[in-house]
Amino acid sequence: MPDGDNRGAIANIGFVIGAEGVAVIDTGGSYCDGMGLKAAIRARTALPVTYVINTHVHPDHIFGNAAFAGEGVSFVAHRNLPRALGERGEHGLQSYAEQVGPEAMQGTKIIPPTELVTDTLRLDLGGRALVLIARPAAHTDADLTVFDEATATLWTGDLIFLDHIPVLDGSLKGWLALTAALMQQPAARIVPGHGPPSAPWPEAGEKQLRYLQRLAEDLRGAIRAGKSISEAAAVCGTGEKDGWQLFGAYNSRNALTGFAELEWD
Amino acid sequence: MRPMSQALKARSIRGLAWLLVAAALAVACGPARAQTDASEKNWPSLRETLFGTRPILDGAAMLSLEAPVRAEDAALVPVAITDLQPGRIKALTLVVDENPAPVAAVFTLSPEARVRFLETRLRVNAYSYIRAIAETEDGALYMVKRYVKASGGCSAPASKNADEALASLGELRLRQFPATDPASEEAELQLQIRHPNLTGMQMDQVTGLYRPAHFVQTIRLSADGKPLMSVEGAISLSENPSLRFKYRPGGAKALAAHVEDTEGKVFEKSWEREGKRDKDS
Numbered sequence: 001m002p003d004g005d006n007r008g009a010i011a012n013i014g015f016v017i018g019a020e021g022v023a024v025i026d027t028g029g030s031y032c033d034g035m036g037l038k039a040a041i042r043a044r045t046a047l048p049v050t051y052v053i054n055t056h057v058h059p060d061h062i063f064g065n066a067a068f069a070g071e072g073v074s075f076v077a078h079r080n081l082p083r084a085l086g087e088r089g090e091h092g093l094q095s096y097a098e099q100v101g102p103e104a105m106q107g108t109k110i111i112p113p114t115e116l117v118t119d120t121l122r123l124d125l126g127g128r129a130l131v132l133i134a135r136p137a138a139h140t141d142a143d144l145t146v147f148d149e150a151t152a153t154l155w156t157g158d159l160i161f162l163d164h165i166p167v168l169d170g171s172l173k174g175w176l177a178l179t180a181a182l183m184q185q186p187a188a189r190i191v192p193g194h195g196p197p198s199a200p201w202p203e204a205g206e207k208q209l210r211y212l213q214r215l216a217e218d219l220r221g222a223i224r225a226g227k228s229i230s231e232a233a234a235v236c237g238t239g240e241k242d243g244w245q246l247f248g249a250y251n252s253r254n255a256l257t258g259f260a261e262l263e264w265d
Numbered sequence: 266m267r268p269m270s271q272a273l274k275a276r277s278i279r280g281l282a283w284l285l286v287a288a289a290l291a292v293a294c295g296p297a298r299a300q301t302d303a304s305e306k307n308w309p310s311l312r313e314t315l316f317g318t319r320p321i322l323d324g325a326a327m328l329s330l331e332a333p334v335r336a337e338d339a340a341l342v343p344v345a346i347t348d349l350q351p352g353r354i355k356a357l358t359l360v361v362d363e364n365p366a367p368v369a370a371v372f373t374l375s376p377e378a379r380v381r382f383l384e385t386r387l388r389v390n391a392y393s394y395i396r397a398i399a400e401t402e403d404g405a406l407y408m409v410k411r412y413v414k415a416s417g418g419c420s421a422p423a424s425k426n427a428d429e430a431l432a433s434l435g436e437l438r439l440r441q442f443p444a445t446d447p448a449s450e451e452a453e454l455q456l457q458i459r460h461p462n463l464t465g466m467q468m469d470q471v472t473g474l475y476r477p478a479h480f481v482q483t484i485r486l487s488a489d490g491k492p493l494m495s496v497e498g499a500i501s502l503s504e505n506p507s508l509r510f511k512y513r514p515g516g517a518k519a520l521a522a523h524v525e526d527t528e529g530k531v532f533e534k535s536w537e538r539e540g541k542r543d544k545d546s
Binding site for chain 1: 331333337338341343345384386423424425426427428429438440442443453457459466467468469476503504505507509
């Protein structure tokens with residue numbers, strides 16, 4: 001949960017260094033968080049940052065963008081990200097400031113993408129390629145994955161949560177299908193959006209898959225039984241509570257979102 | 266991860282005067298102060314606009330309002346009007362004080378339908394009172410209200426899957442729930458409307474242009490050609506508007522919905538009424 005102590009730095013963020021340039025993958029929850037990442041890059045290489053990749057619209061992943069804004073930097077995101085930013089950007093700045101405090105938010109602003117991924121995009125960092133794939137609605141409706149071919153590392157953004165309960169802000173059916181599909185994709189490791197900085201694949205997807213399956217099953221049962229959306233939100237998914245952080249903060253919300261989707265089946 | 270502040274956090278910065286950068290957009294959270302103290306500051310002017318100087322009585326004996334104390338999702342806040350005095354109320358107005366368009370919906374009820382329960386889903390932009398004002402057949406007004414804390418100050422009341430809502434725009438579904446008590450003369454329905462209900466406040470960050478508002482404006486439900494209920498909707502109704510209610514079907518054999526949006530699109534569908542008991546037909 002973003003707060004004054006963590007200054008909004010709650011997501012996994014990072015970078016990949018090629019022979020000619022650096023790609024940043026998510027920039028953190030504030031300008032200050034982004035500057036921290038920039039310093040970490042500078043400690044490793046003098047090469048310029050040529051790409052900033054935003055895996056999705058949520059503030060904890062993109063509010064550090066301003067730390068990297070400048071000439072020669074391309075901001076890359078899912079084709080739906082501009083629309084999502086339009087709906088949430090200003091709102092996010094406000095509410096995030098209330099959470100982390102105005103001081104931590106100093107310098108933070110919305111930097112929209114300059115290059116959109118419609119389907120697949122290959123970025124060349126000089127002898128090192130990143131493959132970006134725009135995914136269908138799942139965690140949100142603007143999720144992007146990044147695959148680093150050199151190390152077989154899959155950056156999932158918030159398409160995979162570890163430790164922190166998955167937060168549904170897109171499509172439950174889409175996310176279930178995509179979690180299972182990603183688990184079929186060979187990778188040496190993933191970098192999840194939340195949890196440890198890297199995790200073995202596909203094992204790291206199992207707990208999320210189980211939670212989403214349980215949530216969907218419970219919701220379908222509640223819908224069949226004619227339960228109201230409020231009744232369903234109070235109970236669905238709670239059997240998978242163990243082992244997740246912030247379960248109480250997000251499970252009911254996930255159930256509401258899932259109900260409103262599955263009632264159309 | 267979505268932003269989610271706690272009331273405590275909001276309280277710690279309550280002294281700051283948050284000038285609403287987005288006042289015009291009104292997608293912003295209210296001032297931090299308004300989020301911890303239940304404020305009625307908008308109500309006097311709203312009241313005057315909507316009802317002039319007509320007296321508004323305490324509605325506790327006429328209807329109840331159910332809404333979450335803390336909304337899990339600002340984009341999807343279930344709100345139910347319960348214990349309606351059946352047959353006595355001809356109109357219901359649902360207001361969210363702090364929303365940019367505070368009147369979420371106006372329901373007109375046919376007295377014969379004897380509606381007793383009604384549930385819908387709202388967008389709630391900031392910590393706000395939600396009110397239901399009932400107008401009786403004789404023109405008296407009764408009000409009940411609930412204070413709702415939108416989750417974490419306010420997660421954006423944004424769409425979840427705008428592509429899907431647009432792709433199947435105008436699809437209508439009617440769920441007819443089996444009666445829990447077979448002896449009851451009451452039936453329960455849910456009308457679902459596929460529509461993004463765009464608020465007109467979404468700015469395209471690349472072009473800097475606003476997407477025009479595009480929402481469900483009118484819903485008319487009828488039974489055997491006679492009006493059952495109508496709704497004047499607005500942008501405070503959630504994406505894919507839903508209307509669930511309990512009523513007395515009498516002997517009605519067919520149900521029909523007529524829906525219009527702000528682009529003048531009309532969506533219509535009719536259904537045979539399920540669960541008719543012998544004495545109905």
